């Protein structure tokens with residue numbers, strides 16, 4: 403460098419700044435304290451309220467400007483304990499039933515600590531994490547009985563897994579060099595078919611892939627919320643007649659609303675008939691294939707061109723990890739492979755080893771998310787996971803029965819997989835009043851910290867929606883949920899009824 407003062411440079415470089423602690427023993431002690439606190443917390447999580455609202459002072463604490471000065475690590479940990487830790491979302495709690503959210507496990511927590519310690523960037527290079535990553539992808543194939551020659555990649559979750567698979571589907575089905583030439587289609591639309599109950603990430607993926615949201619043909623569902631196959635075939639025929647180019651059917655292996663499973667075999671046959679790509683969104687339900695009750699309904703996954711599923715849901719590992727498997731590994735590779743000069747691979751040395759995973763997905767930097775899966779499956783063995791998933795499905799069936807046994811409650815959809823949609827009913831209340839009543843019941847269940855179901859609308863009816871992908875839920879948690887629903891429901895009806903009676907007598 404021109405004009406560099408050598409002596410000054412030597413002094414500056416000689417400071418040897420680092421972010422490692424000067425006092426390792428303090429860091430070690432804090433680490434021990436954290437592990438103790440974490441294990442206490444997890445061991446007794448069921449005694450905590452599922453959720454509590456965040457006080458205003460916490461929100462204002464969490465909107466302070468970026469700190470310029472250093473702070474003691476103990477003090478930072480105290481801040482965490484005071485302002486962050488207590489206001490958890492609650493999905494690790496035995497009575498968390500909202501959306502489709504996993505619980506994690508204690509060993510999963512420790513695995514993430516180890517993964518963060520090694521902190522490998524799991525993309526290129528000769529290092530053990532890449533082999534663990536590959537081994538876990540192979541285990542994923544084995545869990546679903548998917549062909550061993552298939553390719554696969556661990557991603558942040560189901561949304562990334564779906565868009566990754568649909569990218570391959572689009573490129574493969576278009577049969578031109580889409581990576582070079584882009585998407586020009588001379589007016590023909592590339593169309594994708596799925597049920598109206600399909601997860602919104604499919605729509606988003608199609609939009610991002612440049613096909614336009616209009617390209618998603620949302621086929622209606624039957625009374626079990628499964629895709630109407632006749633309408634599907636008619637829509638494909640109509641599109642072909644119009645000169646469009648159907649390219650893909652997405653089957654849901656467990657919809658988010660009701661846990662419905664599309665008829666996999668029929669979808670597969672239609673794909674074969676029209677030479678379409680068959681993709682399964684199994685983000686929620688694919689692993690239910692391990693439950694003997696669902697093995698046959700989900701067998702079609704084995705023949706699918708691609709399947710996306712989450713391990714942070716039904717494998718109970720900590721966030722985030724999902725997986726895409728693609729039957730045609732070459733199609734997968736040709737959608738993503740690219741080798742710039744700075745990512746050359748060698749036969750020996752650090753840049754030797756397995757092919758870069760970056761050739762199978764968009765993300766370059768990737769964390770060591772495979773380790774928590776690797777350790778967890780070793781800890782319990784696959785049979786235990788099958789039993790856990792089966793238990794969640796049986797818990798849903800039991801909850802459905804509790805609903806049917808209570809005259810004040812009604813099921814709003816058939817129980818499928820581990821989802822139960824129900825509501826409180828009263829003959830004096832209109833549809834709109836029932837919607838308001840059940841919204842109030844749900845919010846009170848959450849605000850009182852009793853349980854956290856979520857909601858959905860099924861044919862305009864507001865449902866209290868319970869989804870159990872929870873390794874901590876017990877039978878008594880379900881009984882408590884029903885008792886509390888009945889209790890809050892009757893209190894609310896008692897508040898409403900005088901008004902309604904008054905309304906009737908005033909006429």
Ligand SMILES: *Cc1c(COP(=O)(O)O)cnc(C)c1O
Pocket residue numbers: 502558559560561562601603656657658683684685686687712724
């Ligand atoms: C959760 C879910 C997704 C999205 O997966 P993320 O892991 O949240 O990105 C997609 N489809 C279905 C059916 C899901 O349940």
